Amino acid sequence: MNALPATVNRFFALLVAVICIVVGGAAITWTTHTPWVHDHLERIDQGWFARAGDQNWWGWALVGVLVVSLLLGAWLLSLNIRPRKVGDIELAGSDSSGSLTLNPSRLADAVAAELQAAPEIVSAKAKALDDRKRELLRITVVAHPDTGYDDLIARVRTAEKHLHSALDGSRLRPQFLLHYDDPGTKGKNAKGARVV
Template sequence: MNRGPAAWHRITVGLIGFLLLLVGTAAVLWRTDVAPVHEWVNRIDQGWAARTADTAWWPVLLGAVVVVAMIWGWRLIATTIRPGKVDDLLLDGSDLSGTLTVAPKLIASAVGEDLARAPALDRVVARATDDRGRKIIRLTVTAQPSHGYAEIASVVGDAVEDIREAVDGADIHVQAFVHLQNRTG
């Protein structure tokens, strides 16, 4: 999960956990007749809810709490709908404004298709992802052990350099992972 949404989820869970811990501890201390807590709970006015509901400011406060809860909840839901989606890149291009908009997933799929044609590679996965606030095009290749690392690295290295040249100046990183299968027999 990205850095921002992960922090938002952690803050939410931490806040709810802290409130539940506080209420639970107070309930246990009250039930066990611990002196200061038992006295504090017994001093709570039980008619406050009825009196508060009749005030003019209560509906405004309740409305504000509902709005904050809806915004908070929507942000939590929205962060789980599209995790890792990378926005389009703006590159120097040939339109009237001098920019070109390209989807990183299209770059990744084109490079993946090109690498899949290499006879030394068994499997190629190319993805565009957003990993904790960093836009990344990630190449993962698998090869048989009969091919040397230098051979595989040469093919993958050329693809990485092609991507870097194509997205020069854009805020995107390129990663390549090489998996050499174990020798059998």
Template sequence: MNRAPASLHRLSTALIALVLLALGGAALASRLGVRPISEWVDRFDASSIGRFADSGWWAAALGGVVVLSLIWGLSLIGSTLRPRAVDDLELDGSDQSGELVIAPKLIATAVADELSGDTMFQKVSARALDDRSRKIIRLEVTARPDRSYAEIVDRVGRATDQIREAVAGADVHVQAFIHLEKPTSAR
């Protein structure tokens, strides 16, 4: 999740927690007879609830709270469901302004296509994603069990170095995950 939605979720949770803690603390203080709070509760008019429910503004206020809660809740849910695609990268390039604009997804796909042609790997995938305001190109490979770890790391390391060279100057992190298949035992 990106930094902005994660902050919004944390602030929302903190606000609800503070309100619930305050209400719970006030209820406990009233039951235990803590002076100022128990006096405030004793002064509360129980018949006012009925008058509030009968007044016209109460229904409008309750409807407003419901609408506000729905908007708030749907925005929190929507912030976690939206895909977090990485914006295009501006690299030093060959156009007249001296910049080259490219989608990181294209770089990731090109590297995945190149590595998938290598018989060393059973499965290769590469994605460009945005994780908490960090642009990442993530390379995942599943290696065959008959290859040594040094061979696998050398090949994947060259690919990640190529990505780093391609996006030099841009704020992009490159990650590589290597999954090693277990060798099957001969019977």
């Protein structure tokens, strides 16, 4: 998740928590007959709540709350599900005479193809993404269930060395997610996730 969605989500979680604490605290103090709370709540015209539904503005107020809620909800959804892509990466060796750039999506495809060509690998998928201001090349590898862990790690280490040489001086970092395939699923499901 990017920094902006994470900050917005934390703000709204804090806001909901504060509202719940205030309402819950008011309910508890009301039932325990705390004088200060009773004095303040009794000053409120409680008949207003019964009369509000009969007012002309009540319907418009409900429509306004509905529209604002829908717009806020749509904005929050778009903020959280928007693509977290990484732009072209400038490599070491770039200078005033020119810049060397690399498309991370192409690099991800190349890494996945290299890993998937290995006989012990069922599938390999890679994608470049921005995770809270960290540019990652996330590679998900699913290995045959009878593959030894050391063999799998050796295969991944080779891919990692190739990536480090290609990404020298770049902020993009590889992240490997390793899984073992479930023997009865023929590559559809994977178990035993491990992050390297």
